[in-house]
Amino acid sequence: MAMAGPDIERLIREAFPDAQVIVVDLAGDGDHFGARVTSAAFVGKSRIQQHQMVYNALQGQMGGALHALALETAVPK
Amino acid sequence: MSCHLRLAPHTQTTIKGKQMTNPTAERIKGIVASSDVVLFMKGVPDAPECGFSAGVVQILNGLKVPFKGVNVLSDPQLREGIKSFSDWPTIPQLYVKGEFLGGADIVRAMFQEGELTVLLADKGIVTAAT
Numbered sequence: 001m002a003m004a005g006p007d008i009e010r011l012i013r014e015a016f017p018d019a020q021v022i023v024v025d026l027a028g029d030g031d032h033f034g035a036r037v038t039s040a041a042f043v044g045k046s047r048i049q050q051h052q053m054v055y056n057a058l059q060g061q062m063g064g065a066l067h068a069l070a071l072e073t074a075v076p077k
Numbered sequence: 078m079s080c081h082l083r084l085a086p087h088t089q090t091t092i093k094g095k096q097m098t099n100p101t102a103e104r105i106k107g108i109v110a111s112s113d114v115v116l117f118m119k120g121v122p123d124a125p126e127c128g129f130s131a132g133v134v135q136i137l138n139g140l141k142v143p144f145k146g147v148n149v150l151s152d153p154q155l156r157e158g159i160k161s162f163s164d165w166p167t168i169p170q171l172y173v174k175g176e177f178l179g180g181a182d183i184v185r186a187m188f189q190e191g192e193l194t195v196l197l198a199d200k201g202i203v204t205a206a207t
Contacts, residue, residue, distance in 0.1 A: 047183045048165075055166055063166030068129075071182045 003066040008033060008058065015057030016041050020076075032068040042075045101158035109172045113202055114144035117159050118169040122146040129181035130169045136188045141205040142197060174200045 009023045012035065019039035026032045035054070042050045050073040055062045062069060109115055114137070120126030122134050122144070137144050149156035149168055156168070163170050163177045171178045173196070178184065187193040194206040 047186065048177065048179050051179065051183060052164070060166075063160065067167075070129075072186065 003061055004030065005033060008035060008066065008069070011059060011061075012037055012054060012057050015053070026068075026070065033066070034070040034072075036072045036074070038074045038076055040076055042073055047073070099158075101154050102162055105155070105158055105162045108145075108147060109175055112145035113174055113200070114142055114197075115147060115172040116144050116169055117147045117149055117155070117172075119148070119150050121148050126150060127168070129167070132181050133169045133171060133184050136184060136193070139205070140188075140194065140197070142202060173197065173202070 005023045005025050009021050012021050012023075013019060016037065016039040018041070019037050021038075022036045024034045026034045037054055041053065045053070051071055054071060054073060058066060058069075116122075116130075116133060116137065118125060118127075118130035118133065120130055122138075125131035125134050134146070147155070149159060159168070159170060160166055165177070165180060167180050169181055169184075171180075171184055178196075179187070184193065187196065194204055197204050198206070
């Protein structure tokens with residue numbers, strides 16, 4: 001079962017209420033997504049920690065139902 | 078690239094990183110220590126079987142970084158074990174001098190921002206940029 005773009009966005013927003021979240025269906029097939037997440041929660045965190053925080057927000061779907069999510073994290077300017 | 082289509086269904090692992098005191102974790106430690114740069118990937122460096130793995134191979138080759146590619150598709154225990162070991166849900170995973178650097182997105186971002194060559198140089202690894 002693939003995971004839909006709106007579900008991805010909702011889970012990320014729930015975990016990072018302040019975040020700017022952009023989810024793009026990269027291949028138009030509902031299976032390969034790209035996400036850019038900008039949140040103050042990332043301040044002072046390493047890249048690995050930032051990505052792990054987003055993966056945690058996705059509640060274990062990453063690597064399972066959600067195979068392909070190209071992820072970019074950033075702190076607000 | 079729909080790399081996952083050719084793969085067996087994903088299985089959930091219940092083992093958590095730090096408690097993993099099994100032979101697989103010991104094996105992974107050995108592999109990570111066996112080379113300065115180790116890439117756990119789907120497929121082999123000459124024939125990656127996933128776009129994300131291919132992307133990291135391309136960057137390492139572009140920088141002329143010698144690395145050891147470890148094909149997790151040929152080893153189911155390794156495939157699940159490395160996720161627990163690194164506490165990271167996806168493949169590929171790059172290790173430099175025993176340290177987990179990240180997955181495909183992080184390696185690409187570090188490369189694009191020039192951080193990757195700096196880090197490799199700091200670690201004493203000769204690249205095309207040094």
